[in-house]
Amino acid sequence: MPELGEVEYYRKQWDAGLRKKVTRVELHGKARVLRETDGEELGRLLTGAVLKGSEASGKQMIFRFDTGWLGVHLGMTGELRLESGGHEPGKHDHVVLFQKGRALVFRDARQFGRVRFHAGESEPEWWTRRAPDVLSEDFSEEAVRKFLARRKGAPIKAVLLMQERFPGIGNWMADEVLWRAKIAPTKKAGSLEPAETHSVWTESRFVCREALRIIGTDWSDPPDAWLMNHRWRDGGHCPRCGMELKRAEIGGRTTCWCTRCQK
DNA sequence: CAACCTGTTCGCCA
DNA sequence: ATGGCGAACAGGTT
Numbered sequence: 345m346p347e348l349g350e351v352e353y354y355r356k357q358w359d360a361g362l363r364k365k366v367t368r369v370e371l372h373g374k375a376r377v378l379r380e381t382d383g384e385e386l387g388r389l390l391t392g393a394v395l396k397g398s399e400a401s402g403k404q405m406i407f408r409f410d411t412g413w414l415g416v417h418l419g420m421t422g423e424l425r426l427e428s429g430g431h432e433p434g435k436h437d438h439v440v441l442f443q444k445g446r447a448l449v450f451r452d453a454r455q456f457g458r459v460r461f462h463a464g465e466s467e468p469e470w471w472t473r474r475a476p477d478v479l480s481e482d483f484s485e486e487a488v489r490k491f492l493a494r495r496k497g498a499p500i501k502a503v504l505l506m507q508e509r510f511p512g513i514g515n516w517m518a519d520e521v522l523w524r525a526k527i528a529p530t531k532k533a534g535s536l537e538p539a540e541t542h543s544v545w546t547e548s549r550f551v552c553r554e555a556l557r558i559i560g561t562d563w564s565d566p567p568d569a570w571l572m573n574h575r576w577r578d579g580g581h582c583p584r585c586g587m588e589l590k591r592a593e594i595g596g597r598t599t600c601w602c603t604r605c606q607k
Numbered sequence: 608c609a610a611c612c613t614g615t616t617c618g619c620c621a
Numbered sequence: 622a623t624g625g626c627g628a629a630c631a632g633g634t635t
Contacts, residue, residue, distance in 0.1 A: 345613050376630080403614080420614050421633080436632090454631050456614055498625060507615085514613045572613095596627070598612080611635075617628085 348512030349559030354424040368442040375438040386461040402511025419456030496534020502595025523571040575600035
C-alpha cells in the first residue's frame with residue numbers, strides 16, 4: 345500500500361514511543377524482511393535503547409535510537425502499528441519493540457518490506473545516500489529534464505516509478521501526476537515537450553505535497569476531483585471530463601488514465 | 608481455483 | 622557500460 349503519504353502516516357504511529365525506553369525486542373527468526381541485517385545485534389542493541397526521533401524520505405523511514413538506527417521500508421504490504429503492552433505478536437509481526445505500556449510493531453504479510461539496523465552514532469550510508477526528496481530544492485526542473493532525457497526510451501509511467509529521481513511516488517501517485525499533467529502514460533519519456541516536462545515537475549511536487557498533507561496527517565481521502573478515487577472501480581470515469589477510464593499494464597504495473605484528457 | 612496487488616531487485620538482452 | 626523489460630519474491634484478497 346504505502347507511497348509517500350502513507351509512509352508518513354505510518355512513521356507517526358511510533359511517535360507515542362518517543363523518548364521512551366525499549367524494554368524487550370521480539371523478532372520473527374528467519375523473516376525475509378531482515379535480509380542481511382543481524383537480528384541478534386538488532387535485538388541486543390535496541391533492548392534498553394531510547395527512541396530519540398524519526399524521519400521519512402520517499403518510501404523509506406529511519407528511527408534513531410541512542411544505540412543505533414533502525415531503517416524501515418514497507419514494501420507492498422508493510423505497516424507500522426502502535427499496540428498495547430500486552431500485544432501478542434501475530435504471524436506477520438516480524439519486529440516488535442515493547443515499551444512500558446505499548447508495543448511498536450512492524451507487520452508485513454508479503455515480506456517485500458525491509459528492516460535494517462546500523463549500530464553507532466553516525467548515520468548509515470543507506471540513509472545519507474538516499475535520493476533527494478521531490479519537495480526539496482534538489483528536485484529541480486533541470487534535474488527532471490535530464491532524467492527524462494536519460495530514460496528517453498521508457499514509458500513516462502515507468503520513469504515516474506523510479507525512486508532514484510521520484511522517491512515516494514508509487515503506482516497511484518504516478519497515475520495521478522500524469523492525469524494532472526495530461527500526458528498519456530505510454531508516451532516515451534524522451535518525447536515530452538518542454539511544457540510537458542515542466543508539468544511533470546510541478547505536478548509531481550503538487551501530488552507529493554497534497555499526499556503528505558491529506559494522507560500523511562490522518563489518512564484522509566483525497567478529494568473526489570482526484571483520479572485516485574476513481575481508478576480502481578471497474579467502469580470508473582474521469583473526474584475532469586467524464587470519459588470512461590482506461591486500464592492497462594504499463595511499466596509492469598496496472599495503469600489507469602483518461603484517453604481523452606491525456607495525450 | 609485463478610487472477611490480482613499502492614514495490615524492489617535481479618538477470619537477460621540490446 | 623547503460624538502459625529497458627520481465628520474472629521473482631510471498632501471501633492475502635477478490
